[in-house]
Amino acid sequence: MNRPVWWRAWLREWRLVYGDTSVLLVIAGGVLFYALLYPLPYHRNVPGEQAVAVIDQDRSALSRQLIRMADATPQVRIVARPWSDEQARMLLARGEAHGLLVIPEHFQRDLYLGRPTSLSYAGDASYFLIYGNVVQGLLTAGTTLGVEAQAMRALMQGESPMAIPGEVMPMRLVTKAVFNDDSGYIGYIVPAVFVLILHQTLLITAGCVTVRDRLRGGLGLTAPGLALPLRLSVFVLIYLLLAALYFGFFFHFYAVPRLAGKGALLLVTTLLFVTTGLCALFMGQLLQRPEWPTVVVLVSSLPIVFTAGFVWPEADMPGWVRGLSWLAPAKPGIMALLKLNQMGAGLDAIRPELTGLVVQALGYGGAVVLMARRQAARA
Known part of the structure; x- marks a missing residue:
């Protein structure tokens, strides 16, 4: 292989x-447009005060105090006090309230007598962060009021004030998010979706270029053993620059945690793009029309999102679904980069994902070589 041939082939790609x-x-356009557009709905990041309706069946001083305490929490804003369950369901259906608190009859009497009593919470759990916010606020208010009532009863029974806190609440629960400090949408969804955007657009671009070049007979101008590796290197280089923009500027812009070292991040990202590029070349050799890679990518996007492991636990998926999900480089690539960049894991912790990418690269690369040789022989 002389340099002029290599250089002409490189310029042609x-x-x-x-x-x-x-x-x-x-x-x-697409990569930059998605980087700005996709996080836009999540710009508030953490759910704020949520509208909650209250059905007060007790109408006592203690129930009114509970309502005031719930309204004072940073998660809840009391917006209505319906008189019936039907009216409350209408508020939830119209979106005027995202949650419902039901205070039962004899709430104050049972609480002061030390009898078990139940507060009922309801809401639309399809928005899990909003639902969790509502439940957390109502649970905080209910627990605080219960502790105050127990302390008051203990004082009335003549117990020592110094011993009451330990008897009423012997253990204190302190929760802290490990990998998503503010428990917001941005830190949860953006890192994984950014990897998916790079993966899907690489499949579209490299796949379309390969289909068009093959249909024009372009591989006859340059040996497939030279053209396809150079094409792969061109797209890997382009997407490494885009990844630097995504994982650098845009992560900083959206305040997404970045814990990976530069060397480890470059290694994993390069392996992901090489594997994805080989998958795109395989699609380009297999499909018959230039627009079909786009169709395949669009159809596969949602299944990849829900089987990648960050939306739904992989352990809860059927075995055949887990097996199919490992055919896409996005599955090991997303989980490897999330563990590396957002969770601070080392390369040893992502060995299964790295192994999966290497096996896919060998499989797709071997298939591309066989198909290119067969087409060259026919030509």
């Missing part, structure tokens, strides 16, 4: 990329 308007639109 760059011209294929920059001469294709649709590919440029995905690389320059």
